[in-house]
Each structure stands twice: as C-alpha cells, then as structure tokens.
Amino acid sequence: MLATTLKSIKNNRFLLKLFRTAFVVLGKLPRKKNLVIFESFHAKQYSDNPRALYEYMKEHFPEYHLLWSVDKSATPLFDEFKVPYIRRFTPQWFLTFPRAGYWVNNVRLPLWMPKPSKTVYVQTWHGTPLKKLGLDIEEVHMPGTDTDAYKRNFVAESEKWDYLISPNTYSTSIFKRAFAYKGNVIESGYPRNDVLANPSETLSSTIKKNLGIPGDKKVMLYAPTWRDNEFYKKGQYKFDFKFDLEAWKEKYGSEWVLLSRMHYLVAENFDFSAHEGIVYNVSNYPDIRDLYLISDLLVTDYSSVFFDYAILDRPIIFFMYDLETYRDQLRGFYFDIEKEAPGPIVQNEQQLFDALDRIAASPAEMNAAAIAFKEKFNSLEDGRAADRAVRAFLRK
Known part of the structure; x- marks a missing residue:
C-alpha cells in the first residue's frame, strides 16, 4: 500500500508533508547505531562506491549490520548476489531506514526524506567531474525542473550530508562549491577503483x-x-x-x-x-x-x-x-x-x-x-x- 501511495507523493503536497512527518517521527525511535544502509543509483543497482564500501566493511568490520535499500525492480539482482536488503518504501523500510546509524549513497535522495540528526549520511557521489555540476551549471536543460529549482534542491540535499567522499584534490574543490557543501570531505580516492589499482x-x-x-x-x-x-x-x-x-x-x-x-x-x-x-x-x-x-x-x-x-x-x-x-x-x-x-x-x-x-x-x-x-x-x-x-x- 505504501509503495503504491508513494507514486503520487511528488504531485500531492499533503501526502508529501504526511510522509515527511512520519519519517521524522520514526527517526526519533531508538537508534540502531551499528546499522549501515546502502543505496546505489536510486536503489536500483548493486554497484559503484557503495558496493565497494559494503564489501570492505563486510570483510573487515563484522560487528556492523550491513543492509541495502532496494527498489522493487532490483530485488532479483540482490537475490542473485545474496546481498541482504529491505525493499524501498515498504512498512519494514519505513521502520528501519530512519533509525540506521549510517546511510551510504551515491546520488541524491528524495527531497521529502529528512535526515535524522543522529544518523551519519555518507555521500560517495559517482564520478570525477568534467562537465559542470550543481550550482555551477549556468542554465539547466533537464525536464521537470528549472535552473533555480534545480540548484535550490541540490543545496537542500547537500545540507543533509555528514561526509562527502572525493577521489582527488581537484574534485574536492569543485564539490564544495558546486554542492554548496560545508561538511567533512574524505579525500580518499574512490573505493570502487581499488579493484582497478591491482587488476x-x-x-x-x-x-x-x-x-x-x-x-x-x-x-x-x-x-x-x-x-x-x-x-x-x-x-x-x-x-x-x-x-x-x-x-x-x-x-x-x-x-x-x-x-x-x-x-x-x-x-x-x-x-x-x-x-x-x-x-x-x-x-x-x-x-x-x-x-x-x-x-x-x-x-x-x-x-x-x-x-x-x-x-x-x-x-x-x-x-x-x-x-x-x-x-x-x-x-x-x-x-x-x-x-x-x-x-x-x-x-x-x-x-x-x-x-x-x-x-x-x-x-x-x-x-x-x-x-x-x-x-x-x-x-x-x-x-x-x-x-x-x-x-x-x-x-x-
């Protein structure tokens, strides 16, 4: 029922406010401090930096409970890889996602989802930029938005991040400006590329x-x-x-x-x-x-x-x-x-x-x-x- 209802959220301000309020309330429940929830490309992939971080933590930090948030369309993939997951926007997801100690993601989350104050949100992003990003784009040509709204939404998202992973000094400078980001930057290289360093x-x-x-x-x-x-x-x-x-x-x-x-x-x-x-x-x-x-x-x-x-x-x-x-x-x-x-x-x-x-x-x-x-x-x-x-x- 929740999954069906969520399809109309973007066009219904009342529902948007209702679900946001529910997310805030559920986020005040006792925290699962060692729970880390991963998403990649809108919960539709098992890939990229979130996958690399998940696989590293699975091997080296067994005391943490690692779980993926997965879109309904992607569940066969996660079943194939035998990766633990909860299906996005189900009742179980609503009771679990807001209470996690950590979120790890590589793209923006839906705007209606606030971050609980005690959750640590790790934004890995998904690439070193050649083309301009975020606030650096002079004019947005994408459907469903305009330049002002696009930039405003980007800032609203980046304010949720506690850590941003950067692959190099060049990207760090751009990310801070383009995302209007003032939080912690982890300039580590990209975890997904560890396998390329030693093929x-x-x-x-x-x-x-x-x-x-x-x-x-x-x-x-x-x-x-x-x-x-x-x-x-x-x-x-x-x-x-x-x-x-x-x-x-x-x-x-x-x-x-x-x-x-x-x-x-x-x-x-x-x-x-x-x-x-x-x-x-x-x-x-x-x-x-x-x-x-x-x-x-x-x-x-x-x-x-x-x-x-x-x-x-x-x-x-x-x-x-x-x-x-x-x-x-x-x-x-x-x-x-x-x-x-x-x-x-x-x-x-x-x-x-x-x-x-x-x-x-x-x-x-x-x-x-x-x-x-x-x-x-x-x-x-x-x-x-x-x-x-x-x-x-x-x-x-």
Missing part, C-alpha cells in the same frame, strides 16, 4: 567467460553519457548511435567485440540481435568496474568513466561528435578537455575508425598528456581507498 587476470578471464566473450577477441567498451536536452520525459533520456554498427562489424568484427554500456538514465532498448556475438548490450550489467577490467579500449565522451579507466593505462578515444554544443550550451567543462584528454578526440565515424586503426596498428604508449592526467586525477588510486574512507566516517 586480476584471473578475475578478468572469469568475467569474460561469464559474458560469453571468446578468449581470443579484443574488447572495445563504448560508454557514453546522456544529453540533458534529449529526453522522452523526466528521468528518461534519448540516445542515438553516431557510428554505424554494421560498418564497425565489417571492419573490426573478426578481431574485436563491442560492449555497449549506456548511462542508467538512457531509456532506449537497443536491439543488437543482428550483431549477435559481436555487439553485446551490457547496459544492465551490475557493475561497470568488471567491464573496465576486460576491455582493451574505451570509447566515451563526457562521461566520468574515463577518469577511472585511465588507472589501467589502456587506450581511450573520446567520441565527442557534439563537442561545441555540449561544452558551450548544455553543460560547460571544468577544464580544457581538448588540451588535457589522455587520448584522441574524434567527432565523426571516419575519425573514430581512423583512431581505432592507429591503436590497432601499434601498442599504445603513455604520452605526456596521459602521464600528467594520471598524476592530477589518479594519484590516490592505490587500492586502499575503501579502507581510508570507512575508517574516516567510522572514526576508527
């Missing part, structure tokens, strides 16, 4: 085998982001491939496979059946970190994935077919990507294929730009970020 060949082989990828094939990962102004409705964004899959298969299909990883906000359901065995839809794969490990090459655009992938010292191609529009109208960037990118920037199919040919023809070497990039953004990625972060917010 396992055995793990990579297992992942590749589980996906059905032949062992002799090289792997190209295509992981673009979403466009604020291309959408069906709020929270569901459009995406079109800007290179021809048939042409890609013709040129590279004998040696390579293509992993297509869309952003979680992209609503498209791509049909790759005509390219079976060559193109794999991995948009719903639980955690992109596995896909990094098995990929020989990354093609992306403005997504923060390239900051993480650079840890592996493997080639990156930036397919920025709408660079001027994205940079000058939609978002804007925090640095000059054309000067600092740790790989070539291409803007059409032919340039993309030419870059792939050059990489295939000779082994990639770390150039000055790539070395400088790693020193600036990945200096903390040493495989111990989860340990630093957990001990900071637990004060151990």
Whole structure:
C-alpha cells in the first residue's frame, strides 16, 4: 500500500508533508547505531562506491549490520548476489531506514526524506567531474525542473550530508562549491577503483567467460553519457548511435567485440540481435568496474568513466561528435578537455575508425598528456581507498 501511495507523493503536497512527518517521527525511535544502509543509483543497482564500501566493511568490520535499500525492480539482482536488503518504501523500510546509524549513497535522495540528526549520511557521489555540476551549471536543460529549482534542491540535499567522499584534490574543490557543501570531505580516492589499482587476470578471464566473450577477441567498451536536452520525459533520456554498427562489424568484427554500456538514465532498448556475438548490450550489467577490467579500449565522451579507466593505462578515444554544443550550451567543462584528454578526440565515424586503426596498428604508449592526467586525477588510486574512507566516517 505504501509503495503504491508513494507514486503520487511528488504531485500531492499533503501526502508529501504526511510522509515527511512520519519519517521524522520514526527517526526519533531508538537508534540502531551499528546499522549501515546502502543505496546505489536510486536503489536500483548493486554497484559503484557503495558496493565497494559494503564489501570492505563486510570483510573487515563484522560487528556492523550491513543492509541495502532496494527498489522493487532490483530485488532479483540482490537475490542473485545474496546481498541482504529491505525493499524501498515498504512498512519494514519505513521502520528501519530512519533509525540506521549510517546511510551510504551515491546520488541524491528524495527531497521529502529528512535526515535524522543522529544518523551519519555518507555521500560517495559517482564520478570525477568534467562537465559542470550543481550550482555551477549556468542554465539547466533537464525536464521537470528549472535552473533555480534545480540548484535550490541540490543545496537542500547537500545540507543533509555528514561526509562527502572525493577521489582527488581537484574534485574536492569543485564539490564544495558546486554542492554548496560545508561538511567533512574524505579525500580518499574512490573505493570502487581499488579493484582497478591491482587488476586480476584471473578475475578478468572469469568475467569474460561469464559474458560469453571468446578468449581470443579484443574488447572495445563504448560508454557514453546522456544529453540533458534529449529526453522522452523526466528521468528518461534519448540516445542515438553516431557510428554505424554494421560498418564497425565489417571492419573490426573478426578481431574485436563491442560492449555497449549506456548511462542508467538512457531509456532506449537497443536491439543488437543482428550483431549477435559481436555487439553485446551490457547496459544492465551490475557493475561497470568488471567491464573496465576486460576491455582493451574505451570509447566515451563526457562521461566520468574515463577518469577511472585511465588507472589501467589502456587506450581511450573520446567520441565527442557534439563537442561545441555540449561544452558551450548544455553543460560547460571544468577544464580544457581538448588540451588535457589522455587520448584522441574524434567527432565523426571516419575519425573514430581512423583512431581505432592507429591503436590497432601499434601498442599504445603513455604520452605526456596521459602521464600528467594520471598524476592530477589518479594519484590516490592505490587500492586502499575503501579502507581510508570507512575508517574516516567510522572514526576508527
């Protein structure tokens, strides 16, 4: 009943106030001090920094009760991983979530959810920023909001955070300003990247085998982001491939496979059946970190994935077919990507294929730009970020 009722909360001020009041009252019940509740991407994934922190705490801090808050649509995934969870917005969830000692999340919570004063909210966020965030966005083009409301809601969310995890000094400065955040920052590196700092060949082989990828094939990962102004409705964004899959298969299909990883906000359901065995839809794969490990090459655009992938010292191609529009109208960037990118920037199919040919023809070497990039953004990625972060917010 609660789950059904909650669908109408956003459009009903009375219900919004009622549920907020209930959350406040329930939050005053006796605290479960050792209970840590995790969420990832609106409670729909078992992934990212929350997953890395959960797995670290499970191994090293057995005295804590670790629980996931999970959207109804994601329960089969958590059952598969045998991860303990409560279903979001059920009576059990309402009696449990407000009483937890700790919340760990990587995106914003619903605005109507206040944080109890004695709960420690750890915000891990989900990427090193290239594109502008929060209060730094000059004009918001997303559906269902306007610039003033978007920024106001961001501030209301960041005021709840007790700790914010940052991957580097560069991000710390931006996060504080863009989120109007005045709380504690844990500059630890990203816990999710610990597995990339010490990649396992055995793990990579297992992942590749589980996906059905032949062992002799090289792997190209295509992981673009979403466009604020291309959408069906709020929270569901459009995406079109800007290179021809048939042409890609013709040129590279004998040696390579293509992993297509869309952003979680992209609503498209791509049909790759005509390219079976060559193109794999991995948009719903639980955690992109596995896909990094098995990929020989990354093609992306403005997504923060390239900051993480650079840890592996493997080639990156930036397919920025709408660079001027994205940079000058939609978002804007925090640095000059054309000067600092740790790989070539291409803007059409032919340039993309030419870059792939050059990489295939000779082994990639770390150039000055790539070395400088790693020193600036990945200096903390040493495989111990989860340990630093957990001990900071637990004060151990």
